[in-house]
Amino acid sequence: MKKFAALLLTLILCLTAVSALAMEPVAKEDLKIGAILVGDEYEGYTLAHMEGILAAARNLGLDESQIIWKRKIEENASCTTAAEDLFDQGCQIIISNSYGHQDYMNAAAEEFAGENVVFVAMTGDYAAISGKDNFYNAFTKVFQSRYVSGVVAGMKVAELVENGTISPEKTPNNFTADGKVKIGYVGAFPYAEVVSGYTAFFLGLRSIYPDAEMEVTYTNSWFDISAEAAAGEALVANGCVIVGQHADSTGAPSALQKLLKDGTVCYSVGYNIDMLEVAPDAALTSPTNGWDKYYTDLFSAVINGEEVPQDWAKGYEYDAVGITPLGASCAPGTAEKVAEVEAALADGSLKVFDINTFTVGGETVTSAPVDLSYLDWSQGGAVVYAGETVEAIVDGAFAESEFRAAPYFSLRIDGIIEDAQ
Amino acid sequence: MSNPFVSNAPQRRRKLERGSKSTLLLAALAALAGLIGLLLAGAHPLVKWALAILMGLASGWMIWLLTEGNQEEPFLRVVKRERISIWKKIGVRISAIVLALLVDALFILCVTGLNPIDVYVTMYQGTFRTNRLIMAALRDWAPLLLISIALAPAFKMRFWNVGGEGQVLMGALGSALVMVYVPQAINTMFPPETAAGLLSGPVIYLLMLLASVALGALWGFIPAVFKANFGTNETLFTLMMNYVAIKIVSSFFNLWRGKASALGQLNMTTKVGWFHGTTVLGVRNVTYLSTIIFALVMMALMFCYLRYTKHGYEISVVGESQRTAQYAGISVKKVTIRTMIISGILCGIVGFLIVGGKDQTISTATAEGNGFTAIIVAWMAKFNAFYMALISAFLIFLEHGSQEITNAYQIMNKYAADIITGIILFFIIGSEFFINYRLVFRSVRKEVR
Numbered sequence: 001m002k003k004f005a006a007l008l009l010t011l012i013l014c015l016t017a018v019s020a021l022a023m024e025p026v027a028k029e030d031l032k033i034g035a036i037l038v039g040d041e042y043e044g045y046t047l048a049h050m051e052g053i054l055a056a057a058r059n060l061g062l063d064e065s066q067i068i069w070k071r072k073i074e075e076n077a078s079c080t081t082a083a084e085d086l087f088d089q090g091c092q093i094i095i096s097n098s099y100g101h102q103d104y105m106n107a108a109a110e111e112f113a114g115e116n117v118v119f120v121a122m123t124g125d126y127a128a129i130s131g132k133d134n135f136y137n138a139f140t141k142v143f144q145s146r147y148v149s150g151v152v153a154g155m156k157v158a159e160l161v162e163n164g165t166i167s168p169e170k171t172p173n174n175f176t177a178d179g180k181v182k183i184g185y186v187g188a189f190p191y192a193e194v195v196s197g198y199t200a201f202f203l204g205l206r207s208i209y210p211d212a213e214m215e216v217t218y219t220n221s222w223f224d225i226s227a228e229a230a231a232g233e234a235l236v237a238n239g240c241v242i243v244g245q246h247a248d249s250t251g252a253p254s255a256l257q258k259l260l261k262d263g264t265v266c267y268s269v270g271y272n273i274d275m276l277e278v279a280p281d282a283a284l285t286s287p288t289n290g291w292d293k294y295y296t297d298l299f300s301a302v303i304n305g306e307e308v309p310q311d312w313a314k315g316y317e318y319d320a321v322g323i324t325p326l327g328a329s330c331a332p333g334t335a336e337k338v339a340e341v342e343a344a345l346a347d348g349s350l351k352v353f354d355i356n357t358f359t360v361g362g363e364t365v366t367s368a369p370v371d372l373s374y375l376d377w378s379q380g381g382a383v384v385y386a387g388e389t390v391e392a393i394v395d396g397a398f399a400e401s402e403f404r405a406a407p408y409f410s411l412r413i414d415g416i417i418e419d420a421q
Numbered sequence: 422m423s424n425p426f427v428s429n430a431p432q433r434r435r436k437l438e439r440g441s442k443s444t445l446l447l448a449a450l451a452a453l454a455g456l457i458g459l460l461l462a463g464a465h466p467l468v469k470w471a472l473a474i475l476m477g478l479a480s481g482w483m484i485w486l487l488t489e490g491n492q493e494e495p496f497l498r499v500v501k502r503e504r505i506s507i508w509k510k511i512g513v514r515i516s517a518i519v520l521a522l523l524v525d526a527l528f529i530l531c532v533t534g535l536n537p538i539d540v541y542v543t544m545y546q547g548t549f550r551t552n553r554l555i556m557a558a559l560r561d562w563a564p565l566l567l568i569s570i571a572l573a574p575a576f577k578m579r580f581w582n583v584g585g586e587g588q589v590l591m592g593a594l595g596s597a598l599v600m601v602y603v604p605q606a607i608n609t610m611f612p613p614e615t616a617a618g619l620l621s622g623p624v625i626y627l628l629m630l631l632a633s634v635a636l637g638a639l640w641g642f643i644p645a646v647f648k649a650n651f652g653t654n655e656t657l658f659t660l661m662m663n664y665v666a667i668k669i670v671s672s673f674f675n676l677w678r679g680k681a682s683a684l685g686q687l688n689m690t691t692k693v694g695w696f697h698g699t700t701v702l703g704v705r706n707v708t709y710l711s712t713i714i715f716a717l718v719m720m721a722l723m724f725c726y727l728r729y730t731k732h733g734y735e736i737s738v739v740g741e742s743q744r745t746a747q748y749a750g751i752s753v754k755k756v757t758i759r760t761m762i763i764s765g766i767l768c769g770i771v772g773f774l775i776v777g778g779k780d781q782t783i784s785t786a787t788a789e790g791n792g793f794t795a796i797i798v799a800w801m802a803k804f805n806a807f808y809m810a811l812i813s814a815f816l817i818f819l820e821h822g823s824q825e826i827t828n829a830y831q832i833m834n835k836y837a838a839d840i841i842t843g844i845i846l847f848f849i850i851g852s853e854f855f856i857n858y859r860l861v862f863r864s865v866r867k868e869v870r
Contacts, residue, residue, distance in 0.1 A: 040827070040834055071827045072835045074786070075683065077779050081557045088551050100683040103782075107686075111706060191682040376689055377679020378601045384689045 023116045023134070025305030026092045028060065033067045033299065034086030036079060036105075038098035040071040043223060044273040045248045049097045049122065052291025059296050060303065075100030083108035087117055093302055095120045095295075102126070102137075109135040120298065122291075123193075125406035126374035128311040129385040136308070138294045139405035141315030143200035144345050145287035146244075147352045148323050149269045150204020151341050152285050152334055153242045156267055157181050157209045159331035165265055166241060173239035174265070176213050180415075183214040184235030184243040186252050188222045190418065196400055196407035197246045200352050201269070201287075202416055205242070207357070208337075215240065217419045223248040229255035236266045242284075244269040253279035267329060274324040286324045293320040313405035316346040353398035358413040368392040370408050445862075451479035456523055473531075498861045510856055517852035521845040528840065533832045540826060540833070540841070547825030548818050552702040558817050560709045560779060563716035564589075564771050565813040568788075568795035570716075570723045571767030573804040574760045576796075577727060579740045580648070584659030586792025587666035588640040588765050590785070592772025594670050595632030597783040600687045600694035600776070601677060603628055620693045629694055630773050637769015638762050640666060645761030649754040663792070667785045674784055686781040696778040709778040716810075719767070724806040736760055768792070801850065819845060 035053055039046035050069070057067060068089055070082040079101045086094045087108070094117060096105050102124035109119040109132050120136040121127065127137040160166045161181065166174045174182055183205060187194040202214045217235060219227040228251030232243050236259050243266065245252050253268040257279035260266055268279055270286035294312055301308040314320040326334055344350035355365050372387030390403045400409045412418070455476035526537035548558045568585045575582035603625060607616045619625070644658040678684040688694055698706035727733040735756050739746045743753050776783055794816060802808030823838035 041831060042834060069828055069831075072824075076782075076784070076786070077560075078557075081553070084553055085551070085557075088553055100685075103685045103689070189682060193682070375679070375681070376685075376687075377681055378677035378684070378687055379605065381679065382690065 023092065023118060023302065026116070026302050028062065028303050031062060031066055031093070031299065031303060032089065032091040033057070033062075034070065034083070034089070034091035034094040035067065036070045036073045036082045036086070036094070036096040036101060038073065038075070038101070039223070043248060044250075044271070045222070046071075046097060048272050048289055049291055052289075052293075052295050053095070055292035056295030056299050059292070060299050062299070073101070075104070077104065079104035080107050083119065084111070087112055087115070092117050093120065093298065094118070095122060097122045099123050099125075106130060106132070106135060118302070123406060125404060126385050126387075128404070129372065129374060129387045131385070133310075136298075136310050136312070137405055138298075138312035139401065139407070140289045140291070140294070140320045141313055141401050142287060142289050142321050143196050143352055143400055143407065143409070144315040145289075145321035145323050146197045146200040147204035147207075147345070148338055148341055149244065149285055149287040150201040150206075151208055151337060152323070152326065152330060153183070153201070153244065153267070153269050154205040154208025154212075155331040155334045155337060156284060156329070157183075157205065157212065157242060160241060160265065161209070171239075171265070174241050175239070180211045180213040181209065181241060182239040183212050184232070184238070184240030185214055185216045186228050186231045186235070186243060186245040186247055187216050187218050188247045189220060190218055192410040193407045194218075194246045195412070196409035198244065198416065199358075199409060199411070199413055201244045202413075203352060203354075203357055204341075206415070207341075212415070214416045215419060216416060219247055221247070225249040225251040228252045232256055232268070233259065236264060241265055242267050242269065245271050248272060250275060250278045253283050257282040270324075276325070276327050280327070281329055283327045284330050285326050288322050288324055290320045290322055293318055311405045313401040315401075316342055317348070351395075351397035353400055353409060355393060355396055355398065358415075360411050360413055362414065365398070365411065366393060368398060368411065370403065372404050372408070445483060448479050448482040452476050452483065455479060456527060469531075499858050500861050502857060502859050505856055513852050513855050514849065517848045517855075518845065521848035524848070525841050525844050528844065529833075533830070533837065535830060535832065540830070543825050543829045544819075544822030544841075547821040547823070550825075553704045554821070556702060556704045556707060558814075558821055559713050561820070562814050562817045563709065563712040564775055564779075564789075565791045565795060565798065565817060566716045566810055567712075567719060567771045567774075568768060568791050569798040569802070569809045569813055570719050570806055571764045571771070572795050573723065573799045573802075573806070573809065574727060574733075574736055575764045576799050577740050577804045578736045578756065578760050580645075580757060580761065581656040582641075582644075582659050582761065582764055583656055583793070583796060584640065584644060584662045585764075585768055585795050586788045586790065587659070587663035588637045588768030589772045589775070589788040589792055590663075590666040590670050591640045592633040592637035592769030593776045593783050593787045594666075594673060594772070595634070595636040595769065596629040596694065596773045596776040597673065597687060599625065599629045599632045604688065604691065604693050620691065625694055626777065629777060630770070633769040633773035633776075634766050635769070637767070637772060638765040641761040641763075641765020641768070642758065645758045649757045670783060670787070671785050684782055684784065687776075687783070688781075694777055695781050709774070712774040712778050715770070715774065720806045720810050727804060727806075732756075732759070797850075801853070815849075816846075 033053065035050070037046045037049065041047050041050060053067060054064065057064065068086060068091060070086065073079050073082050075098060079096060083094050083096070083105060094108070096102070102121040105119045105121040105124070113132065113134060118134050118136060120138065122137070123139050124137040127135045164170070166181070168175045168179055176182060183202070185198045185201065187198055198214070198216055206212055215235060215238060217231040219231055221227060224247070228245065228247050228249050232252030232255040235243050236256065243252055243256055248271065253270050253275040256266050256268040260282045266282065267284050268275060268282045269284050272288055273286060275283035275286055293314060297308055297312070300306065323338070341350065345352070359365070368391070369389050370392045371389045373383050374385040374387065376382045376384050392398050392403070392408070394402070398409055400407060455472045522541070529535055529537045529540050548554055568589060572582055572585050604620055607619050611619065640662055644653070644655050644662060647653040647658060648655045674684050696708040696711060698708045699710055701707045701710055727736065735746070735751050738749060738751055739753055739756050746753050772787070775787055780787065798809050798813045798816065801812050819842040823835070823842045826833045826838040826841070827835045
């Protein structure tokens with residue numbers, strides 16, 4: 001046990017070790033930042049990144065003209081071209097915001113090794129094990145804010161059951177055969193990032209209202225308004241009273257707003273942006289990322305020659321995640337409960353994936369080894385960049401985003417049913 | 422002359438209408454003046470509105486003059502041109518571009534309030550700001566040109582091959598299959614040193630090329646056989662073959678991506694099957710030089726093939742009339758199948774060049790819609806390979822320009838930028854009308870006689 005603890009400590013030290021930036025400090029007025037974006041201002045996920053970059057620039061007194069945008073860049077060789085062109089235009093920090101950009105940012109980092117520039121693949125997962133000192137990843141602990149949005153949803157479910165709006169006798173469709181309230185979730189893809197997110201949401205909900213079961217529908221797209229709306233409608237038709245989401249559009253909240261107006265009891269939890277505009281009655285809240293925290297750290301590190309983790313992950317303790325303002329439909333007392341939970345997550349007294357709150361196949365999970373290597377599945381899982389295999393259950397909880405910023409929780413817990421993809 | 426449009430209107434009447442042409446010119450000038458004034462006008466919206474109303478009135482006047490009925494002879498007639506001089510052709514096209522730029526300027530100014538000149542400079546810079554951008558434009562130009570060249574013989578034969586996208590995808594899949602499975606096979610079959618030698622040598626590229634050619638040719642062969650033997654509709658057939666190819670590629674994409682959320686580059690560690698990079702124009706790591714050279718060579722070869730060879734002659738005869746071809750002893754069946762296989766092979770090679778040279782991976786977006794854009798290129802160039810090179814270069818210039826505009830201005834999102842390039846394209850395609858036909862006004866009827 002001692003050996004294990006020592007190993008764990010070393011690992012944590014390794015992974016959270018801050019590395020000095022592999023570049024000379026850049027004077028504030030000479031700094032140029034290039035941002036490669038998968039979308040543009042008209043899409044919530046990218047908008048959140050752009051706002052984060054702009055806010056960080058404002059915090060540090062940078063001018064907007066010091067930022068060069070590359071909008072709507074696909075996840076192929078055009079990403080490399082965009083990165084190269086940003087380098088040509090004199091950028092010292094080049095950021096990409098989509099997971100699929102990572103390989104091409106990696107190639108650019110290799111090409112410009114030794115130059116005074118760093119490449120940051122946001123939400124990527126192998127910078128720290130790539131052996132490059134000019135390549136970075138970052139992710140927020142958004143699973144924490146998903147947990148909080150689950151708490152908001154749980155309060156609503158409790159209210160609906162208590163005041164008799166839904167009951168097994170009156171609205172049997174809202175309950176499973178064994179009397180559990182049906183919850184729905186629109187997920188983009190069955191990746192760890194999504195699994196981690198919906199599990200956190202469900203655990204947050206169950207911390208308030210334990211008798212619940214959740215159905216997850218995948219749209220196989222990060223942004224598809226009509227598919228998300230259709231998935232939302234289908235889940236409500238199946239009896240779900242709450243529909244959460246991990247997909248980028250306003251499709252599901254606006255569909256639920258319409259259904260609610262027509263008299264069906266259903267409420268929505270969004271993602272990334274405030275959904276009250278499209279669903280003033282149905283939207284409860286949305287979990288969000290506070291990207292400005294990381295971007296501020298990154299930019300000031302480059303200006304002041306400071307250090308920044310090569311694989312950055314922070315949550316409530318750093319205000320890097322949050323939820324949007326509560327909608328009018330939220331149950332009374334929600335704001336107080338949210339503040340309490342957020343404070344507990346920030347000081348570490350509450351852990352999202354506490355092993356006492358969930359089971360897998362009826363059993364409590366006591367061991368969950370996670371291989372942090374980056375694998376090439378087309379070559380039968382050949383190792384591209386070798387990483388450690390770590391024990392993710394630490395101190396009675398699954399330590400998400402501790403060993404690597406990008407989520408790796410992919411256990412399928414009891415009480416959640418995934419629809420066939 | 423038996424032209425139904427020509428009537429024997431009384432001389433008297435013609436005299437009365439003689440002024441029409443100059444009136445029309447006046448209206449056009451007023452509209453143009455309004456447009457230019459609108460571009461130059463300061464910020465005051467009142468002036469802009471006044472000028473816009475002036476333009477509207479002038480245009481309305483023009484339309485009325487052009488369409489005014491109740492005349493024995495129409496005010497305006499359309500006559501097919503017998504021939505047109507090269508200078509006139511160039512003149513028509515240049516005026517089309519100038520007009521398109523003026524209309525675009527109006528759009529930019531009215532919708533976004535930006536200075537149109539700045540936007541045009543930005544658009545130009547999308548291709549020409551640095552050598553690297555020039556190379557990126559060439560990288561995107563070569564596949565588009567190659568696919569156009571591949572489709573041209575089929576179109577010339579009046580075989581509506583809209584399956585370029587699928588043929589390229591299948592070609593790309595051939596290369597990807599070799600990249601994924603051959604290294605595994607070689608590593609198990611040979612001792613390590615031999616395997617390493619084989620994998621770094623030309624063998625792997627040869628296998629990729631062969632696999633791409635085979636699959637591309639197959640995707641051209643299938644619809645051709647059905648057309649030749651059963652008279653199936655080749656437009657629908659080739660179109661559907663695209664979707665079949667997309668689904669097949671998508672299955673392999675999902676199979677190979679395993680538990681990762683995206684496929685990423687193939688053979689990232691070993692780089693087997695990746696083209697070697699060279700330095701061109703000071704740009705390092707250019708892995709697509711071979712694609713550009715191949716496109717230039719194929720341009721010349723296809724030009725000669727269609728113009729000077731027996732095959733080329735057969736293709737044009739089949740295209741003109743299948744009966745004539747049969748009468749002349751040309752086997753339509755054979756020519757159809759042969760030509761489609763050539764189309765498929767070329768598209769397959771494009772897939773190989775994209776996977777090995779440009780992307781080092783495959784997805785359903787590998788062909789980037791170029792299989793469809795190439796149809797426009799081939800038709801606009803009337804199957805002349807050199808014109809295809811110019812037109813595809815122009816399309817890529819527009820595309821990169823629109824991307825640069827999107828990057829530079831928040832207010833000009835991708836859709837707005839695409840409207841600008843779309844208007845230019847519309848005018849250029851529209852100008853073909855004025856190259857093939859000319860307008861005859863009533864007052865100049867004399868010339869027609």
